Amino acid sequence: IHMTQSPSSLSASVGDRVTITCRASQGIRNDLGWYQQKPGKAPKLLIYGASSLQSGVPSRFSGSGSGTDFTLTISSLQPEDFATYYCLQDYNYPLTFGGGTKVEIK
Amino acid sequence: QVQLQQWGAGLLKPSETLSLTCVVYGGSFSGYHWSWIRQSPGKGLEWIGEINHSGITNYNPSLKSRVTISLDTSKNQFSLKVTSVTAADTAVYYCARGAGSGINWFFDYWGQGTLVTVSS
Numbered sequence: 001i002h003m004t005q006s007p008s009s010l011s012a013s014v015g016d017r018v019t020i021t022c023r024a025s026q027g028i029r030n031d032l033g034w035y036q037q038k039p040g041k042a043p044k045l046l047i048y049g050a051s052s053l054q055s056g057v058p059s060r061f062s063g064s065g066s067g068t069d070f071t072l073t074i075s076s077l078q079p080e081d082f083a084t085y086y087c088l089q090d091y092n093y094p095l096t097f098g099g100g101t102k103v104e105i106k
Numbered sequence: 107q108v109q110l111q112q113w114g115a116g117l118l119k120p121s122e123t124l125s126l127t128c129v130v131y132g133g134s135f136s137g138y139h140w141s142w143i144r145q146s147p148g149k150g151l152e153w154i155g156e157i158n159h160s161g162i163t164n165y166n167p168s169l170k171s172r173v174t175i176s177l178d179t180s181k182n183q184f185s186l187k188v189t190s191v192t193a194a195d196t197a198v199y200y201c202a203r204g205a206g207s208g209i210n211w212f213f214d215y216w217g218q219g220t221l222v223t224v225s226s
Binding site: 029030032033035041043044045048049052054086088090091093094095096097098099100 | 163
């Protein structure tokens with residue numbers, strides 16, 4: 001299953017609402033997670049099951065979607081949110097990641 | 107608190123075998139899937155494969171012929187071997203725990219990453 005993320009990068013300001021999309025090449029129910037990665041660090045789980053917030057993750061992060069189209073939204077961008085975000089489908093093997101979206105400071 | 111700590115050789119020559127080990131502190135092996143994931147320099151993430159507590163494996167077809175993932179429950183660790191490496195295998199390699207909630211699976215704990223460079 002091929003996962004296409006868009007945009008590949010974006011520039012935003014602190015306080016902005018940011019939306020990242022992920023499209024699957026076939027239906028994957030809600031078997032999708034979102035991860036945040038900062039330079040030199042391992043990815044961190046934000047969302048699983050398309051919309052379930054991982055424990056300890058701020059509520060400004062939310063996920064939605066089902067089937068082939070999914071969205072990660074950051075309601076009010078904070079300085080610590082500048083990072084690269086990846087989606088991951090766990091519908092079937094091989095597990096596949098999207099290409100990533102780099103969120104940069106405007 | 108669960109922690110994954112990984113280690114292995116960081117510099118290999120072409121045709122050598124990559125070998126990494128990940129030890130799990132503070133948690134059980136049972137009920138989880140244990141994966142290896144890699145990230146080529148400046149690029150995205152690629153799932154390599156996994157093993158569960160019973161020793162059942164799943165591999166990415168892109169690497170399957172060269173990859174072996176094994177488990178040593180007595181030492182709370184699992185390992186990755188990739189044979190006949192080339193420059194294309196140069197990447198940061200991560201171990202990760204796959205956990206489930208209902209029918210959804212996700213990686214909730216990760217190792218710190220190991221940079222493996224393949225160069226003659």
